[in-house]
Amino acid sequence: MIRMDTAGGLAVTTTVDASAALQTLTSAEVPAKLAAADAGLWGPDAAEEAAIRLGWIDTFTRSRSLVSTLDELRTRLRGEGLTRVVLAGMGGSSLAPEVICRTLDVPLTVLDTTDPGQVSAALAEDLAATVVVVSSKSGGTVETESIRRAYAQAFTDAGIKDVGKHFVVVTDPGSPLEQLGKAMNATVILADPNVGGRYSALTAFGLVPAALAGVNITDLLDEAAAFAASIPAEQPDNPALLLGAVLASRDTIAIADDGSGIVGLGDWAEQLIAESTGKDGKGVLPVVVESPVAPGLHGPGVLSSLVGGSKSSASGGSQLNAPDVAVNGPLGAQFLCWELATAYAGRLIGIDPFNQPNVTESKNNTKAILESGLDTETPDFTEGAIAVYGTNASTVVDALIELTGQVRSDGYLAIMAYLDREADSATAETRALLAELLQTPVTFGWGPRFLHSTGQFHKGGRPTGVFLQITGDSAADLEVPGRDYTFGGLQAAQAAGDRRALRDRQRPLLHLHLSDRDAGVAQLLAAAKELGES
Template identity: 40%
Template sequence: MSTPLSGTSAAPAHIPTATFELGSYQAAVDAQLQAFGTQNFTERFWQKDATLWTQDAQAQQSIRSFMGWLRVAEDLQQAVPDLEQFVAEVKAAGFSHVVVMGMGGSTMAPIVFRESAEQGPNGLNMLVLDTTDPGTIQEIEQAVPLAHTLFIVASKSGTTAEPLAFGDYFYARLKEIKGERAGENFIGITDPGTPFVATAEKLGYRRVFLNFPEVGGRFSALTYFGLVPAALYGLDVREILTRALHMMRACGANGPAENNPGEALGVALGVLAQAGHDKLTLLVPPSLSSLGLWMEQLVAESTGKEGLGILPIADEPLASADYGLDRVFVYVGYKGQSDAANEQLIKQLREKGHPIITILMNDVLDLGQEFFRWEVATAVASAVFGINPFDQPNVQAAKTATDKLMKAVEEHGELPQQPATLAENGLTFYASHAGAAGSAAELVKDFFGQAQAGDYLSVQAYLTETPTVTGAIQQIRAAVLNSRHIATTAGYGPRFLHSTGQYHKGGPNTGLFLQLTADNPNDLPLPGRSYTFGTLKNAQAQGDLEALHHNGRRTLRVHLGADAAQGLQTLLALVPTR
């Protein structure tokens, strides 16, 4: 049963509070909730009735086969003793560190747990590797005692190129140290029957956790992909799951529920997006800054297709000018915790009439509840749109282009070179809309001059992630936000290919894509391959650019040269500030 939404949701006390300030859109949201109630939406949702999303028979079968996430928290509750025993075994074996290696859904939840919660008293020091950037791989290798580090190779399909490459690299390093016992330092997480299962057995992996095939990657936070790392990090996974079950019941798992928190959020987001507020701008305190990474993949990859979608805007600098009218602001924080900067911003947004949704958790273990609330909300918003939330039809395009480029590398020893538009002051530019620009300043000005109301900027950094580089990218975002008044996003490649990459190609054609690349001075060989990590990263960047061009997107690639930080400063001087 669905009831009209107004003000603060009346969910049970143990459910994080949600408040909706939707102004003139309240009536439309209430009408959609009432319509869902008339259609018996909640009961059909839990019965996996695929007609809620599409009338296409093939798509309906796909939807039904990927809704195992609805009750996976119940299944994982039974696995908690085994997880606790495994952590004790690993500790007794002398391990002090764990490195989670994967892409997309296999690493997003671990990143959130690591960045949002303190390491538990019995936990391992945890790092996450989800980039083919050789500089980052070297940093992780130097940061851990290899012999006492447990490496997790996480891949749902068991064929994902990046985690398999990471596993090969570190297995070779451990073999130099431990010989045939190298496998003791590795575990896998994958679906049953994947090729990786046999590989892990052959290499002597300590353990392979077989996940749930009916759960897609971006809906897997409450599966082994999220909870094995959480347990090793020392978090109370039993309590995380218990709270997730509270949210499940509130969302109708055991029958009709008043004030269904997942449905309320999903309907609000869907109706607002249809009304033009399709930029879901996430505001969080510093301790929750990584939540946006997880939300980007879940929401963007699920909804960004068929020219539609909701684009999460995460970690955006605060604007000094008015925001556009394409926003809905969502604040996720903690009850009783002061957050002065966001509180002041929300006050200003409220005065200007922007739609605002506020969710207040009790503590960090409520993340289990929020993961589930947002999973339900994303599926519900997709039903409002009438699209399949569980496929990713445009993701393969970049992978196919990358594979083609890597075959060329194997045949000719190097990547095919793209013709440059111009080179100036150590920067090389590759533009999809070069026009008559005769200088770098004109080229950059013309690129950003294409921005219109409702557009967004996507900064795609195939660079080593450092505070200096991130700071410069944030400066670019701030300059564009305040001069062009459009939403801005930023992601490190190839990580974002497994999250917002679907939205970039399948969502509305409203993006301006600034791709940043640089030399790889400290490249690393990839065991068993004829190429390096740097070459693979470059191919992924070039492949994604080709996929964007194929979909008619507006792009500008800037190669920053040998010093990415210095190159960014040179580029920043060219970005228009008015």
């Protein structure tokens, strides 16, 4: 049986029988209550948090006030020669604008990293034409603040007199970053404080960088508004309700772009789903796969999903390779649909979809390690350019065999690379290689970016993960101005803090450190391929 629900130019098509879950939601009048921003939908323990986190339901209406402001700001910046937009942000502050600009083919440099090579490469590009959007709800995100400091120093060193005009700050009212932005003489834009970061795609966090880069954000808001009429609807023709019911039916969702327009939505949805549902030992694990034919899209317990159709009609988009669910429609509607679906799934799973109780743990570990110094660790062995920690094996191939052998049939492997996602991008090929071998879910995340998404699931979600961490020496380090650590030191501390959090939970963990990144990545890929051929 195939069911399709459509609204506002977006269609959710599925072969999954979600009738029981739909009945559970509609009999409790959940769609109407969510439309009314009822904070009690997720139980009394979640009500206080939900009461200040439901602004995303109609934020597309309030965000229209940003349109003229951002048009004027973009015109002024372009008139001053500031044509290159760099975004310094993490998690919800960076993922939505990245997918918006990738989908609409608008250039935007996203820095959600502490890798010294990646930061240095961005700093080397046309400073005179650069405006840096510094995005952080709290204003205390260490990655974002470090990049802000690096750019402020770089502008000063380049002889730029009015450094403040090269910055646009996006933050919540009353945050330390608001005061800092004003003190810098930067342009400060205040976001909606009643929207959590991962639900903020259609707030200032998603729209400011995209608009300054050249996106017509009115289209996104119109697309969301057209879809929003379906929010209180009883089934059928409530695509988000159908998607939420289907999402809660499986332990894992694999997401791929179907080639019909959307680019990179899986990375944004990964953060939304993992951080919202991965807690209390529960949750739906999101796995971003490279294409509709990539290993890992299908499998036992896996909900295969394809997304596409940035400008498609309700019936548009591809449904290659028989997915369990396809979500096709314009990007503004996609954002709202997945946010709603995640909230519905949270109700069915029985968790608070707005908190993130384990995200701060690795942050606190990082802070402690920066203050006390890295623990001394001796590798179990070194082979070529790879030092190996946490194994009884004596070769890289055997270490991978030992690790992957611990992945249960109901478990997953998480690959976590604290490297340069531009220069070391080939590292991501390990995901498909090991997914083909294991036939179980394999995720891939760039550190520290993933700490703000699947990092929550790793610690708080289903305790079935097995972990492969990859770190590497940098060819050259970079100071964090005004701090007693470097970007390389911060990156190493973040990786060590994450290892500590996983080891405290006795999660299986293999750590590979690359003394030479190019040689080490090549060696790792060769080992993964050998593993698959053995």
